[in-house]
Amino acid sequence: MSAMTDDAAGFEPDAGLVPSEATIARREMVRQLLRSKTFVLGNLIVAFWVFWAVTGSRLTPYDPLEQTADILVSPNSTFWFGTDQFGRDIFSRVLAGATATLTVAPLATALAIVCGTAIGLVTGYFRGVVDETISRILDAVLALPLIVIAVTVLTALGSSNATLIAVIGLVFTPPVARTVRATVLGERQLDYIQAAQLRGERAPYIMFVEILPNIMGPIVVEATVRLGYAIFAIAGLTFLGFGVQPPSPDWSLQISENYTLLTAGTYWWTVLFAGLAIATLVIGVNFIADALQHVVDE
Amino acid sequence: MSEALVQEVAAPYALELEDVDVVYRVRGTDRQVIRGVTLNVERGEAYGLVGESGCGKSTVALAIVNYLPRNGRVRSGAIRIAGRDAMSLSGSELRKLRSSAVSMVYQNPGAALNPSIRVGRQVAEVFRVGGSSDPEATDRAREALERVQLADPGSVMRRYPHQLSGGMQQRVVIAMALATDPALLILDEPTTGLDATVEAEVLDLVAGLQAELRTAVLFISHNLGIIGKMCDRVGVLYAGSLVEEGETDTILTDPRHPYTVGLLRCVPRGGVRKDHGRLDTIPGFMPNLGEELPGCVFAGRCSLAVDRCRTEAPEPHVLPRSHTSRCHFHDKAQSLPRELAADIALVPVDRNADPLLRFDGLGKVFKQQSHAVQALVEVSGAIWPGETLGLVGESGSGKTTLARTLLGLVAPTSGVVELDERELAPTLKGRTPEDMRALQIVFQNPDSALNRRHSVRKILRRSLKKLAGTTGSAADARTLELMSSVRLAERYVSAQPGQLSGGLKQRVAIARAFAGEPQLVVCDEPTSALDVSVQAAILNLLVELQAERQVSYLFISHDLGVVRYISDRIAVLYLGRVMEVGPAEVVFDGPHHPYTEALLSAVPTVDGGGRERVRLVGEIPSAAEPPSGCVFHTRCPRRVGAICDEVEPPLLEVEREHQMRCHIPVEELRSLQAKRTAPA
Numbered sequence: 001m002s003a004m005t006d007d008a009a010g011f012e013p014d015a016g017l018v019p020s021e022a023t024i025a026r027r028e029m030v031r032q033l034l035r036s037k038t039f040v041l042g043n044l045i046v047a048f049w050v051f052w053a054v055t056g057s058r059l060t061p062y063d064p065l066e067q068t069a070d071i072l073v074s075p076n077s078t079f080w081f082g083t084d085q086f087g088r089d090i091f092s093r094v095l096a097g098a099t100a101t102l103t104v105a106p107l108a109t110a111l112a113i114v115c116g117t118a119i120g121l122v123t124g125y126f127r128g129v130v131d132e133t134i135s136r137i138l139d140a141v142l143a144l145p146l147i148v149i150a151v152t153v154l155t156a157l158g159s160s161n162a163t164l165i166a167v168i169g170l171v172f173t174p175p176v177a178r179t180v181r182a183t184v185l186g187e188r189q190l191d192y193i194q195a196a197q198l199r200g201e202r203a204p205y206i207m208f209v210e211i212l213p214n215i216m217g218p219i220v221v222e223a224t225v226r227l228g229y230a231i232f233a234i235a236g237l238t239f240l241g242f243g244v245q246p247p248s249p250d251w252s253l254q255i256s257e258n259y260t261l262l263t264a265g266t267y268w269w270t271v272l273f274a275g276l277a278i279a280t281l282v283i284g285v286n287f288i289a290d291a292l293q294h295v296v297d298e
Numbered sequence: 299m300s301e302a303l304v305q306e307v308a309a310p311y312a313l314e315l316e317d318v319d320v321v322y323r324v325r326g327t328d329r330q331v332i333r334g335v336t337l338n339v340e341r342g343e344a345y346g347l348v349g350e351s352g353c354g355k356s357t358v359a360l361a362i363v364n365y366l367p368r369n370g371r372v373r374s375g376a377i378r379i380a381g382r383d384a385m386s387l388s389g390s391e392l393r394k395l396r397s398s399a400v401s402m403v404y405q406n407p408g409a410a411l412n413p414s415i416r417v418g419r420q421v422a423e424v425f426r427v428g429g430s431s432d433p434e435a436t437d438r439a440r441e442a443l444e445r446v447q448l449a450d451p452g453s454v455m456r457r458y459p460h461q462l463s464g465g466m467q468q469r470v471v472i473a474m475a476l477a478t479d480p481a482l483l484i485l486d487e488p489t490t491g492l493d494a495t496v497e498a499e500v501l502d503l504v505a506g507l508q509a510e511l512r513t514a515v516l517f518i519s520h521n522l523g524i525i526g527k528m529c530d531r532v533g534v535l536y537a538g539s540l541v542e543e544g545e546t547d548t549i550l551t552d553p554r555h556p557y558t559v560g561l562l563r564c565v566p567r568g569g570v571r572k573d574h575g576r577l578d579t580i581p582g583f584m585p586n587l588g589e590e591l592p593g594c595v596f597a598g599r600c601s602l603a604v605d606r607c608r609t610e611a612p613e614p615h616v617l618p619r620s621h622t623s624r625c626h627f628h629d630k631a632q633s634l635p636r637e638l639a640a641d642i643a644l645v646p647v648d649r650n651a652d653p654l655l656r657f658d659g660l661g662k663v664f665k666q667q668s669h670a671v672q673a674l675v676e677v678s679g680a681i682w683p684g685e686t687l688g689l690v691g692e693s694g695s696g697k698t699t700l701a702r703t704l705l706g707l708v709a710p711t712s713g714v715v716e717l718d719e720r721e722l723a724p725t726l727k728g729r730t731p732e733d734m735r736a737l738q739i740v741f742q743n744p745d746s747a748l749n750r751r752h753s754v755r756k757i758l759r760r761s762l763k764k765l766a767g768t769t770g771s772a773a774d775a776r777t778l779e780l781m782s783s784v785r786l787a788e789r790y791v792s793a794q795p796g797q798l799s800g801g802l803k804q805r806v807a808i809a810r811a812f813a814g815e816p817q818l819v820v821c822d823e824p825t826s827a828l829d830v831s832v833q834a835a836i837l838n839l840l841v842e843l844q845a846e847r848q849v850s851y852l853f854i855s856h857d858l859g860v861v862r863y864i865s866d867r868i869a870v871l872y873l874g875r876v877m878e879v880g881p882a883e884v885v886f887d888g889p890h891h892p893y894t895e896a897l898l899s900a901v902p903t904v905d906g907g908g909r910e911r912v913r914l915v916g917e918i919p920s921a922a923e924p925p926s927g928c929v930f931h932t933r934c935p936r937r938v939g940a941i942c943d944e945v946e947p948p949l950l951e952v953e954r955e956h957q958m959r960c961h962i963p964v965e966e967l968r969s970l971q972a973k974r975t976a977p978a
Binding site for chain 1: 705706707726731734737738739741742743746747748749750751752760761764765807810813814
């Protein structure tokens with residue numbers, strides 16, 4: 001009866017809170033991700049490498065930086081992956097080699113995501129001249145081959161992990177900015193932006209408090225995709241001698257130190273396992289990216 | 299197989315549904331969405347299926363053509379199209395049946411057409427699949443487009459879908475749907491996205507074709523007026539159950555189910571206005587998807603319900619004239635107590651006082667690549683305190699541009715806006731917080747208007763801070779006050795918009811607009827995304843707020859019944875120009891501008907009949923190249939001669955407070971229009 005009187009007063013009657021669509025959607029998203037084989041497998045692979053990146057040489061069977069056996073021993077029951085030209089255990093080196101890549105790549109990606117998101121928000125929100133100007137500059141950067149810029153800057157500033165992070169982060173900023181800008185343009189059409197303007201909100205508030213939470217999905221996907229590329233970029237630069245510097249057991253470094261042995265034949269294990277390590281990590285990251293993309297798109 | 303053929307010839311029905319249950323499998327459990335629906339559509343008959351959103355209308359349509367989403371299935375019952383069991387067919391047989399016996403037209407024609415294929419090829423494709431050679435298919439495509447009365451089909455065929463207007467797109471889709479002479483045509487809200495005048499034309503077309511081709515039509519709509527106009531029989535669907543069925547006239551005039559009775563009462567009609575009557579509402583909400591309902595599906599919202607209704611599901615009661623009602627008390631349905639909001643006292647508008655808002659000579663030109671689009675031309679007017687100015691016109695007439703210009707979201711190219719005799723800066727940048735507080739808006743679509751990541755509390759507190767300067771614990775108190783003033787229960791305060799129904803979301807949006815005690819609120823089609831029963835509650839709320847606070851509204855709507863209900867004065871816009879403005883009853887009762895006359899007659903009403911259709915030829919011209927002279931002359935049914943083509947009539951006061959832009963003297967219009975409405 002009381003519900004009736006409420007209604008007479010025009011009250012929207014009691015429906016019970018509709019089971020939160022947002023919560024259901026989020027839960028459903030997690031459920032979908034967990035059901036996705038690629039997502040689970042990708043995470044297992046990445047978690048494996050993150051574990052070794054964190055523990056480094058502490059848990060490896062041998063010290064990855066010291067000679068522990070004869071040189072160039074082929075894989076056997078003691079040295080599973082064999083030893084390299086300095087008699088170091090390659091199995092230990094492959095495990096410990098995750099550290100450099102998994103430090104530089106995520107930090108470079110984070111830098112690119114932060115800068116790219118900020119630029120994407122500004123260009124997408126203001127449009128017009130601001131957008132035109134910044135977008136043309138980004139296009140110009142995108143037009144230059146990544147390796148050329150990176151090699152030039154690294155040669156000029158000298159190679160260190162910090163410069164590597166900065167260079168890769170900045171080179172990856174334009175593509176992130178582009179993706180974010182496109183998403184912001186879609187979001188910009190929605191009326192809540194006008195509602196915010198009509199109560200006198202300033203642009204930074206609208207960009208970071210109103211828009212940003214709504215575009216986190218695509219940004220997370222972009223971050224995972226970029227992480228995969230960043231690992232490749234670091235591997236390439238390191239191989240060329242502009243990235244991670246010796247004596248790190250970094251995978252690419254291992255390949256670049258040993259690939260001449262391949263031409264001599266027979267010493268395939270000095271290169272193969274490091275190469276496989278890079279491949280599995282990139283594939284793992286891309287599995288996660290694919291699964292996220294799939295779920296966010298739905 | 300031969301038996302099936304014999305059946306097909308003999309089957310009297312184009313469509314038979316027999317006790318159909320449809321379930322969706324959600325997280326391991328079956329949720330029932332269609333509950334034992336039985337209906338038959340005879341050959342050549344137009345059958346209307348009406349109900350509010352979420353009642354299962356579209357699911358019925360999808361089940362018929364076997365297009366249910368992957369987690370949906372017909373659990374029991376039979377579906378026969380032209381006598382053939384649609385559920386037992388194999389993939390290829392089903393495809394054949396779909397391509398020849400049944401066609402479907404959806405709400406959004408833009409999505410039904412392939413954007414990258416020219417219209418001609420798309421339509422011809424239907425015939426090619428049917429076995430025609432290329433040139434033959436092209437010829438038949440041209441004929442098909444002629445049949446749906448597209449002017450110049452040759453040029454239409456060469457264009458891409460996005461180069462056609464919504465009305466033209468829907469004609470193309472209908473042409474494709476009818477290409478194979480189907481036994482059954484399913485129309486799912488075919489005109490919902492279209493303007494009233496275009497809608498009227500498309501409906502005329504469908505009615506004409508249906509009579510000519512004797513195609514059976516299943517017409518799905520939430521709009522009782524359209525169903526009333528188009529259909530021979532109608533079924534009312536509620537929570538997946540067909541609660542009432544019968545001849546259209548019977549259902550509309552003598553409903554025997556409380557839901558139908560309530561639904562019919564919600565629609566503002568018959569010239570009801572806010573100052574002499576509140577709108578009926580239907581309390582409560584439709585049951586959730588798949589809810590177990592042992593008794594009558596409507597019992598939870600029915601004020602006639604007794605214990606029996608909650609425990610025992612009513613069987614369809616057969617009434618005279620093949621009218622059935624699933625109600626234990628069908629004979630008492632019409633005595634359903636009225637759900638009326640409390641009476642309120644509206645303060646009469648004093649137009650001798652200074653207006654709240656005045657706009658003078660507003661013009662807006664949008665520059666597009668090579669040409670300029672004149673969205674507003676010399677628009678002047680005023681809104682007094684406590685007054686509602688209704689703004690009507692087809693899409694592209696400049697309604698929204700005018701609203702955005704007044705709010706300062708876009709700068710006018712010329713003209714001024716004055717608030718309380720004070721000139722306002724052209725854009726928000728130059729306006730003071732005080733100006734922003736005074737002018738607020740309620741948008742059409744609350745999903746778009748509310749940030750889906752912010753809670754109700756955050757949304758309202760932020761507006762209170764920016765518009766009223768209220769923060770801290772005072773803001774908490776004010777948030778609850780605001781929620782109570784829009785009749786929103788306190789427990790929704792930490793909900794996010796996604797957790798709320800459409801009506802509740804719109805209440806949040808209204809609360810936000812009222813956070814700073816605004817003087818004028820622009821309502822941009824605030825109820826067009828809502829169901830009629832929710833619409834009635836929102837309109838009641840807006841009127842209550844107006845009575846309490848003397849707030850003024852600029853109310854934009856394409857629903858003339860709604861505009862008439864809520865407006866004190868009405869302005870009619872066409873191609874960015876005010877064609878007519880005056881008190882609501884004068885604009886509605888006439889003499890009206892020929893354009894207003896056409897708009898009014900385009901609307902199908904529940905009451906039916908009344909006005910004879912004034913047909914508008916074609917669609918609204920491009921604002922980039924407006925016609926010479928009177929901009930309406932290209933479509934005007936009362937065009938008097940060369941003067942209309944050459945000289946633009948001024949907006950003149952034809953009666954007290956009634957202005958019009960027409961060369962025809964008002965007295966002549968009055969007698970012309972009186973002749974038409976008088977009974978023949």
